[in-house]
Amino acid sequence: MNLANLSPLAVLLPILGAALAFVLIRHTAAQRVVSIVILSATLLLECLLLASVWEGGTTSVTLGGWLPPWGVVLVVDQFSSLMLVVSTVVSLAVLIYATGQGMADGDQEAPVSIFHPTYLILVAGVSNAFLTGDLFNLYVGFEILLTASYVLMTLGGTGPRIRAGVTYVVVSVVSSVLFLIAIAMIYGATGTITMADLAIKLAELDQGTQNLLHVMLLVAFGIKAAVFPLSFWLPDSYPTAPAPVTAVFAGLLTKVGVYAMVRTETLLFPGDTLNVPLMVVALLTMVVGILGALAQSDIKRLLSFTLVSHIGYMVFGLAMSSITGLGAAVFYVAHHITVQTSLFLVTGLIERRGGSSSIDRLGGLAKLSPLLALLFFVPAMNLAGIPPFSGFLGKLGLLQAGVQLGTPLAIVLVVGGVVTSLLTLLAIARVWNRAFWRKPEDAEYPDPVLQTPGNVGVLPRTMVGSTAGLVVFGVALTVFAGPLFHLADGSAEIMLDRTAYIHSVLGDSAQVPSVGQSGAAR
Amino acid sequence: MSINLTLLIVMGVLYACGIYLILERSLTRVLLGLMLLANATNLLILSTGGYAGLAPLFDKETASTQYNDPLPQALILTSIVISFAVTAFMLGIIYRTWALARQDEIQDDLEDRRVARTPSFDAEDDAIVPLETSEFVVTASTPEERLHPEATETPKTASSREGGSA
Numbered sequence: 295m296n297l298a299n300l301s302p303l304a305v306l307l308p309i310l311g312a313a314l315a316f317v318l319i320r321h322t323a324a325q326r327v328v329s330i331v332i333l334s335a336t337l338l339l340e341c342l343l344l345a346s347v348w349e350g351g352t353t354s355v356t357l358g359g360w361l362p363p364w365g366v367v368l369v370v371d372q373f374s375s376l377m378l379v380v381s382t383v384v385s386l387a388v389l390i391y392a393t394g395q396g397m398a399d400g401d402q403e404a405p406v407s408i409f410h411p412t413y414l415i416l417v418a419g420v421s422n423a424f425l426t427g428d429l430f431n432l433y434v435g436f437e438i439l440l441t442a443s444y445v446l447m448t449l450g451g452t453g454p455r456i457r458a459g460v461t462y463v464v465v466s467v468v469s470s471v472l473f474l475i476a477i478a479m480i481y482g483a484t485g486t487i488t489m490a491d492l493a494i495k496l497a498e499l500d501q502g503t504q505n506l507l508h509v510m511l512l513v514a515f516g517i518k519a520a521v522f523p524l525s526f527w528l529p530d531s532y533p534t535a536p537a538p539v540t541a542v543f544a545g546l547l548t549k550v551g552v553y554a555m556v557r558t559e560t561l562l563f564p565g566d567t568l569n570v571p572l573m574v575v576a577l578l579t580m581v582v583g584i585l586g587a588l589a590q591s592d593i594k595r596l597l598s599f600t601l602v603s604h605i606g607y608m609v610f611g612l613a614m615s616s617i618t619g620l621g622a623a624v625f626y627v628a629h630h631i632t633v634q635t636s637l638f639l640v641t642g643l644i645e646r647r648g649g650s651s652s653i654d655r656l657g658g659l660a661k662l663s664p665l666l667a668l669l670f671f672v673p674a675m676n677l678a679g680i681p682p683f684s685g686f687l688g689k690l691g692l693l694q695a696g697v698q699l700g701t702p703l704a705i706v707l708v709v710g711g712v713v714t715s716l717l718t719l720l721a722i723a724r725v726w727n728r729a730f731w732r733k734p735e736d737a738e739y740p741d742p743v744l745q746t747p748g749n750v751g752v753l754p755r756t757m758v759g760s761t762a763g764l765v766v767f768g769v770a771l772t773v774f775a776g777p778l779f780h781l782a783d784g785s786a787e788i789m790l791d792r793t794a795y796i797h798s799v800l801g802d803s804a805q806v807p808s809v810g811q812s813g814a815a816r
Numbered sequence: 817m818s819i820n821l822t823l824l825i826v827m828g829v830l831y832a833c834g835i836y837l838i839l840e841r842s843l844t845r846v847l848l849g850l851m852l853l854a855n856a857t858n859l860l861i862l863s864t865g866g867y868a869g870l871a872p873l874f875d876k877e878t879a880s881t882q883y884n885d886p887l888p889q890a891l892i893l894t895s896i897v898i899s900f901a902v903t904a905f906m907l908g909i910i911y912r913t914w915a916l917a918r919q920d921e922i923q924d925d926l927e928d929r930r931v932a933r934t935p936s937f938d939a940e941d942d943a944i945v946p947l948e949t950s951e952f953v954v955t956a957s958t959p960e961e962r963l964h965p966e967a968t969e970t971p972k973t974a975s976s977r978e979g980g981s982a
Contacts (some may be wrong), residue, residue, distance in 0.1 A: 364887075460922055563837060
């Protein structure tokens with residue numbers, strides 16, 4: 295039996311776990327055990343999937359006995375299985391962190407037993423979006439994870455969270471409506487919504503219709519991925535949620551949007567018709583995002599802006615539509631999920647130890663808690679792209695691909711990428727200088743906790759442990775960057791070739807249309 | 817593929833009203849706008865199904881061209897369920913906003929307003945610029961002084977003379 299046939303379990307296990315956690319809503323301890331066990335089992339399964347795809351290549355699973363192109367298919371290829379593994383590692387770390395926080399606070403701040411079921415549903419939605427080979431099923435995956443995220447965003451129902459939740463919900467619903475309109479139009483134009491079948495049939499449409507559908511999909515996914523003109527909602531809504539929730543949102547949700555953009559660009563609309571606009575948008579995302587980060591004094595908001603900014607790097611890699619560019623983008627997505635999540639987790643710890651997440655109130659944390667300083671320093675340098683960390687390697691790959699492409703616009707983007715990286719370092723160094731390096735007395739409005747001697751605001755071991763685990767995982771991405779880059783390049787090659795994907799869904803007799811290069815990016 | 821004109825006009829009106837309503841500041845109107853948008857999209861999906869036909873229940877005597885396309889209907893059902901869940905959640909949020917703030921309006925982000933008001937002059941970073949950055953004590957601190965020690969001496973002596981005379 296092929297191991298890939300187990301891939302529906304990556305979605306089903308978290309949903310079953312959510313049901314079980316919901317039944318156990320009065321037994322908090324049992325709920326915690328159930329969610330952690332279920333998520334670990336899912337992670338194990340996804341590691342097996344990754345190994346089997348590595349050996350055996352792209353495979354697809356038909357659901358419900360309806361053959362493609364009618365039924366829903368799940369497709370496991372190298373990119374989707376890599377995303378599954380990284381996302382579940384991150385979700386597991388955040389879950390353990392949240393459990394630690396819940397235990398330490400006696401469920402005051404991150405309250406309510408609804409957290410665990412909702413969290414598992416969120417993981418199921420993310421897995422579904424990564425696995426599906428059907429456009430409407432992708433919409434359903436998005437809706438599963440978005441609906442779960444609405445609940446997590448407004449957890450506790452305090453004033454600021456409700457305010458941020460309204461913006462988030464309205465923007466997400468509008469982007470979903472746009473996506474649904476695009477699906478309806480695609481179905482009207484081609485009569486199918488299976489992505490492999492669409493890859494063949496969309497190529498038969500005339501160029502104008504193709505461009506319309508292409509842009510509609512990109513706008514819908516661009517809102518979810520927070521690409522520059524459509525990113526206004528993210529720094530507004532993410533920082534108010536509880537620390538673990540912000541961490542998992544920052545790590546996963548925007549990356550699902552990026553994943554969908556990658557699939558659109560490589561599978562549905564290959565070629566380079568929209569590469570120039572995508573590159574311009576990538577440049578604006580990088581620069582505008584990081585300039586926003588420099589103005590912030592709240593660490594969570596600052597990190598939200600760096601999150602927006604670094605989405606630009608992924609779009610840049612995607613817009614080059616070369617194997618090296620796309621491979622570097624895949625590597626960068628894996629790196630960024632891990633690093634951004636660990637930084638938000640550390641910010642949760644900072645808030646706990648220092649009583650605030652505003653750099654006007656913090657100071658002297660390096661002396662108060664050297665471990666915390668180390669946990670912040672490593673992912674922060676990683677995010678800024680300081681050698682030898684994986685952030686540097688990912689950026690180097692992108693810059694190399696940009697130089698290889700050699701168009702004037704690509705060179706501008708390479709320069710923009712370097713500038714963004716330096717500005718990220720500046721923003722991060724500002725946090726480091728103020729929150730960690732200076733004396734607590736020098737802060738503008740020092741938090742009383744910082745000047746109280748003794749062990750005030752001790753950090754629970756589970757929270758520190760899970761954060762440290764994720765930081766170590768981020769460092770492991772650096773140590774094993776060679777094999778990972780190999781995998782990323784391999785997955786990019788398979789995605790740009792498309793034959794393996796289409797054949798695994800529609801059978802080996804399917805004709806793969808050749809990719810037309812309009813030469814617009816030259 | 818023929819298109820039902822009535823359906824098309826209704827769809828257009830729903831989209832127009834929906835977009836108008838989500839631009840309002842009142843949350844209830846925004847919700848109504850979202851509902852209209854969702855329903856307009858459902859009509860759009862329905863019209864992509866092509867010609868009207870028999871209900872897609874399999875019957876050996878009926879030719880396959882006489883059936884209606886069942887797939888858009890399945891899609892619409894799913895999207896109705898999803899918009900139902902979102903509407904219920906939004907109603908909950910609107911009620912909560914009312915309970916907390918006694919108003920049905922979108923509130924401003926205070927931190928965002930604060931950052932926007934921040935002047936470009938930063939009190940800590942810009943006010944005190946340390947002139948001497950090195951920790952080592954150097955007698956001549958700037959390159960000019962090192963090159964022309966006598967040039968820097970003259971104003972000093974002049975000032976000391978002034979001080980002496982005063």
